[in-house]
Amino acid sequence: MNVLSNNILHVAAATLTVAAVLTSCETDLKEVDRIAAIQAEEPVDISQGVTVVYSDSAKVKARMTAPEMRHYNVKEPYYEFQKGVTIIFFDDIGKETQRITSDYAIQKEVQELTEFRGNVVITRADGSIIKTEELIYDQKANIFYNHVSIEAYFKDGRGNFMGSSFQSDGNFENIEVQNSTGLYIFEEGQGPTFR
Incomplete structure (x- = not known):
């Protein structure tokens, strides 16, 4: 093989290598542009398999788990849990006091409101x-609080009630139910007196 043929082969090989690199860079740049366009349309950070622990003075107060958490970085930022959420609350000695589960939740940071929707279940430590x-x-x-119907079931079998809406303190100890109806079983010596 002469020197001219050898040089032509080197130039051809170099040209193919440069073309491959440029094509690869162009593909990568297109992918970066595509991802940037998605983020520009929807400024959101998505986390999978989330566990968040809330503590105060080195004591765990609550633990939240969710299959997915979305944080929207907008003017009024918020967290969204499209695949459901579970929050477990603990007392000062670490014993579970209650838990909340729902199919969907949204936490609005500025308003300091969290809304749970769809199959919302509050389970108290006593089983209610x-x-x-x-x-x-x-x-x-x-x-x-809420603005839709509510049903409550007491584990001890002493009664159940329903209402059109309710409001409660943060520990679900003082619950006010609007338009409530229900069944309550009094033990002997308890309850109202009829004369």
Whole structure:
């Protein structure tokens, strides 16, 4: 093989290498542009398999788990849990006091409101269960409330009730139910006196 043929082969090989690199860079740049366009349309950070622990003075107060958490970086930022959420609350000695599960939740940072929607279930440590389709937590006032029907079941079998809406303190100890109806079984010597 002569020197001219050898040089032509080197030039051809170099040209193919440069063309391959440029094509690869162009593909990578197109992918970067595509991802940037998605982020520009929807400024969101998505996390999978999330566990968040809330503590105060080195004591765990609550633990939240969710299959997916979306944080929207907009003027009024918020977190969205499109695939459901579970929050477990603990007392000062680490014992579970209650838990909330729902199919969907949204936490609005500026308003300090968290809304739970779809199959919302509140389970108390004593086994009592409250079911509803909507639950709103006002962090500033430390109250839970809703505007839709609610059902409550007491584990001890002493009764159940339903209502059109409710409001409660943050520990679900003082619950006010609007338009309530229900069944309550009194033990002997308890309850109202009829004369």
